[in-house]
Amino acid sequence: MTPLLELRGLTRSYGSLTAVDSVDLALAPGERHALIGPNGAGKSTLFATVAGTLRASGGSVLLSGQDVTSLPEGERARRGMVRTYQHSSLFLDCSVLDNVALAVQRVHRVAHRCDRAARRFRHIDTEARRHLDSVGLLGRAQDMAAALSHGERRQLEVAMVLATEPALVMFDEPTAGMSAAETERFVALMERLPERLTVLIVEHDLDVVFRLAERVTVLHLGKVLASGPPEAIRADEAVQRAYLGSARTEDLFAEAGGER
Numbered sequence: 001m002t003p004l005l006e007l008r009g010l011t012r013s014y015g016s017l018t019a020v021d022s023v024d025l026a027l028a029p030g031e032r033h034a035l036i037g038p039n040g041a042g043k044s045t046l047f048a049t050v051a052g053t054l055r056a057s058g059g060s061v062l063l064s065g066q067d068v069t070s071l072p073e074g075e076r077a078r079r080g081m082v083r084t085y086q087h088s089s090l091f092l093d094c095s096v097l098d099n100v101a102l103a104v105q106r107v108h109r110v111a112h113r114c115d116r117a118a119r120r121f122r123h124i125d126t127e128a129r130r131h132l133d134s135v136g137l138l139g140r141a142q143d144m145a146a147a148l149s150h151g152e153r154r155q156l157e158v159a160m161v162l163a164t165e166p167a168l169v170m171f172d173e174p175t176a177g178m179s180a181a182e183t184e185r186f187v188a189l190m191e192r193l194p195e196r197l198t199v200l201i202v203e204h205d206l207d208v209v210f211r212l213a214e215r216v217t218v219l220h221l222g223k224v225l226a227s228g229p230p231e232a233i234r235a236d237e238a239v240q241r242a243y244l245g246s247a248r249t250e251d252l253f254a255e256a257g258g259e260r
């Protein structure tokens with residue numbers, strides 16, 4: 001089967017520093033894949049290079065077998081590869097519903113403005129409400145986005161991503177800054193995402209990673225140190241050594257062998 005996402009020798013340098021070094025990776029359609037690694041391992045750089053936010057210095061990125069390496073981020077998004085940002089990308093002075101309507105409009109290629117005209121087409125309104133419902137925010141549809149809590153804003157961003165009808169969604173540390181309750185709600189939302197969606201997630205909270213991911217890739221010094229199912233990653237001695245001395249070592253092994 002053709003991988004939904006494939007990286008072949010993907011490399012990104014900053015001057016003489018090779019932050020991402022010849023990374024090979026393949027995600028099957030519908031796979032939930034997490035990218036982890038100690039601080040400075042190259043996760044953010046790899047993520048941005050895959051999304052097209054950063055240019056690759058070498059190697060290639062293939063989406064459903066098509067080489068997208070030379071395409072800018074917007075064109076990759078139009079082809080179904082959508083990323084989230086650590087900082088919010090919402091229109092805070094628009095309603096919650098209008099934020100999603102704008103995302104739906106982009107898919108239907110209708111000119112977008114944050115006012116009532118954004119929803120003058122019934123199908124856009126219906127679609128936007130459906131996506132809001134799927135993330136549990138339909139009850140907040142008429143509120144301003146600015147009135148949402150941090151966790152709710154992240155839920156709204158998921159609705160906006162879903163509205164673009166992506167094949168691959170790349171989440172950049174989605175639970176950063178969330179309370180425990182918000183994280184719990186967010187993980188439940190991620191677990192309810194449509195099965196056909198392929199997900200790549202960079203996440204520092206290893207508890208979240210081990211709950212959501214079917215496969216985990218560990219980066220260390222820009223290279224793939226290990227890639228496999230969560231249980232194998234936890235048991236991997238090279239991974240344990242890479243995390244040694246990091247505050248996250250405990251997270252990595254806290255649940256080893258335990259049930260979730």
Ligand SMILES: Nc1ncnc2c1ncn2[C@@H]1O[C@H](COP(=O)(O)OP(=O)(O)OP(=O)(O)O)[C@@H](O)[C@H]1O
Nearest residue numbers: 014017018019037038039040041042043044045046
């Ligand atoms: N814009 C930049 N210019 C120069 N070096 C950079 C730049 N961005 C990152 N680096 C370096 O590249 C390496 C990888 O950094 P990157 O941020 O990708 O790692 P990371 O795994 O995401 O780290 P963290 O978990 O701390 O966010 C590090 O050595 C970092 O100092």
